[in-house]
Amino acid sequence: MPAVDALALTSVANRRVKDLVRLRTRRARDELGVTLVEGHDELRLALRAGVVPRTLYWAPGLVSAERRGVVDELADAGVPVVGVSDAVFAKIAYRESPDGLLAVADAPGRPLAGLDLPPDAVVLVGEGIEKPGNLGAMLRTAEAFGVAAVVAASPVTDFGNPNVVRASKGTVFAVPVAAAPSADVLAWLRAHRLAVVVTTPQGDAPIGATDLTGPVAIVVGAESSGVTDLWLDAADARVVIPMRGRVNSLNAATAAALALYEAERQRS
Known part of the structure; x- marks a missing residue:
């Protein structure tokens, strides 16, 4: 199993963190054709619908043991999994009371x-x-x-x-x-x-x-x-x-x- 516990992002000033925050704007999402999926339940439903995230960001300090399975599942499937500090996750999260899981995925929709x-x-x-x-x-x-x-x-x-x-x-x-x-x-x-x-x-x-x-x-x-x-x-x-x-x-x-x-x- 790939190692997923290491914290790759610990500074809120990191360029990657700033790019994630930009995805709250429609222009940035449209440029890359992506969206953000935050939360265990939302992520699980997206996975059941066939969504394969481009990247999963997670804060080990926020993810409960019973919800850790989705992290290991995506890592085993080859999805890049990036550990972040609680402070970084607070910066990139858009929900109140975040649960430590945020995925970047292809935007929904078709012609x-x-x-x-x-x-x-x-x-x-x-x-x-x-x-x-x-x-x-x-x-x-x-x-x-x-x-x-x-x-x-x-x-x-x-x-x-x-x-x-x-x-x-x-x-x-x-x-x-x-x-x-x-x-x-x-x-x-x-x-x-x-x-x-x-x-x-x-x-x-x-x-x-x-x-x-x-x-x-x-x-x-x-x-x-x-x-x-x-x-x-x-x-x-x-x-x-x-x-x-x-x-x-x-x-x-x-x-x-x-x-x-x-x-x-x-x-x-």
């Missing part, structure tokens, strides 16, 4: 043309989603319901954002994902003959009265402004999620979860 859809596909489209926490939560829900793909249309945040990886609990690696301008996404959906169902407070019918049993794309808009006119004009159905409260808007992730649940209910 739209690379998505393979089954005949009865459910695709979740998020247009202009701004908050990494919402996009991550949408991915968790999509994975739970077996959605064929999650597509970010004209995205504000990227799938490789470390906070998306964290909020998704690593499911961003388990669900096929892609990002493209809204017009390209709409053309792709039409080419695959998916019904376009747009959620909007100004919907024409309740979502429960809309047929979601065939191949369908459920479109959820940005938190601040909802879907754009492009989607409203192109929609095969504009649906509303019935609410009794005085506030007629839902968190984007919650709206997606309710819509996907309804699709699953109808199909079951």
Whole structure:
């Protein structure tokens, strides 16, 4: 077994440490085509999805004995494993209460043309989603319901954002994902003959009265402004999620979860 206990990085001023910190920015991630996966559970799910990290950084002083196995597993598989001091890990970590595990991996996502859809596909489209926490939560829900793909249309945040990886609990690696301008996404959906169902407070019918049993794309808009006119004009159905409260808007992730649940209910 390769030796992994030696501390290769002990200074927060080390150039490699600074490069890792830079990966919190989208520009740096896009330049290298990578993302950061921090945390044992997120890393385990990514590994189960077939992710092979480029490098694993770990702090022996922070990793509990029961979680040491993932370090040895990756070292045995030939993944470079770099031991760091607790101070260095505190510098490179982006989570609160870090557990001492941080991997650099290829960024999730593929071109739209690379998505393979089954005949009865459910695709979740998020247009202009701004908050990494919402996009991550949408991915968790999509994975739970077996959605064929999650597509970010004209995205504000990227799938490789470390906070998306964290909020998704690593499911961003388990669900096929892609990002493209809204017009390209709409053309792709039409080419695959998916019904376009747009959620909007100004919907024409309740979502429960809309047929979601065939191949369908459920479109959820940005938190601040909802879907754009492009989607409203192109929609095969504009649906509303019935609410009794005085506030007629839902968190984007919650709206997606309710819509996907309804699709699953109808199909079951």
